[in-house]
Amino acid sequence: MKITCISGSPVAGGNNEKIVDIISGILKEKGFETGKILLSNKNVQPCTDCGTCKKEKDCPIEDDMAEVNRLLETSDGLIVSSPVFFGSVSAQLKALFDRTILQRRNGFLLKGKVGGAVAIGGSRNGGQEFTIQAIHSWMHIHGMIVVGDRSHFGGIAVRPVESDDVGSKTISDTVNMVCETLERFK
Ligand SMILES: Cc1cc2nc3c(=O)[nH]c(=O)nc-3n(C[C@H](O)[C@H](O)[C@H](O)COP(=O)(O)O)c2cc1C
Structure with a gap:
């Protein structure tokens, strides 16, 4: 089974990419195949609502989205940071x-x-819960099976993430929830 991690940060080597690396390591240890999408090195342009994808199974924007789509579609799980x-x-x-x-x-x-x-925010209460809700909304609107961190909504951390022990625990709990849920389908 494959789980792909997405970092939504434009900063190469930043907090989100560090977390995605750590998550990928945990997933490999658990025996999952992994994929990684780092938006710091991808050209993904906004949707222009041109309507082409309603008629043809294609998007006319020429950027890295075709490569991203292949990873999304072939994954069993997605962890979005x-x-x-x-x-x-x-x-x-x-x-x-x-x-x-x-x-x-x-x-x-x-x-x-x-x-x-x-x-991951710069402040302890900087809007992490709303950010997670925005990610969950995307998942629900696609009909995905959404999980939290066992007790609340997901991984909630403050920068620098390597010093945030409480936040790191919510992240590893979220990873475990995704893995345990997928394992039920084996
Ligand atoms: C444009 C901008 C807006 C931001 N807004 C918030 C915010 O609303 N709340 C918050 O906690 N941190 C905010 N931050 C801080 C980032 O969330 C923080 O630096 C984050 O950890 C960056 O992750 P990265 O190192 O992976 O890029 C903002 C940073 C930028 C550049």
Whole structure:
């Protein structure tokens, strides 16, 4: 089974990418195949609502989304990590979310995948819960199976994430929830 981690940060080597690396390591140890999408090195343009994907199973925007789609569609689980930008997800991650209207319009290709969310902010109470809710909304609108961290909503951390022990625990609990839920389907 494959779980793909997405970092919604534009910063290479930042907090979200560090977490995605740690999560990928945990997943490999548990025997999962892993995929990684780092939006710091991807060109993903916003949806222009041109309507092409309603008629043809294609998007006319020429960027890295075709490669991203292949990973999304072939994964059993998705763990999405975003920096908190003005109380919500980054624009880079929102662009990816909106572009997946293609999968929704063409047979709900992301339906049934198991999803977990992580939000990392500069402040302890900087909008992580709302950011997670925005990620969960994307997952629900695709018909995904959404899990939290066993007790609350997902991974909630503050920068620098390597010093946030409480936050790191909510992240590893979220990873475990995604894995345990997927294992039920084996
Ligand atoms: C445009 C912008 C808006 C931000 N807004 C918030 C915010 O609303 N709440 C918060 O806690 N942190 C905010 N931050 C801080 C980032 O969430 C924080 O630096 C995050 O850990 C960055 O993750 P990264 O290192 O992976 O890029 C903001 C940062 C930027 C650049």
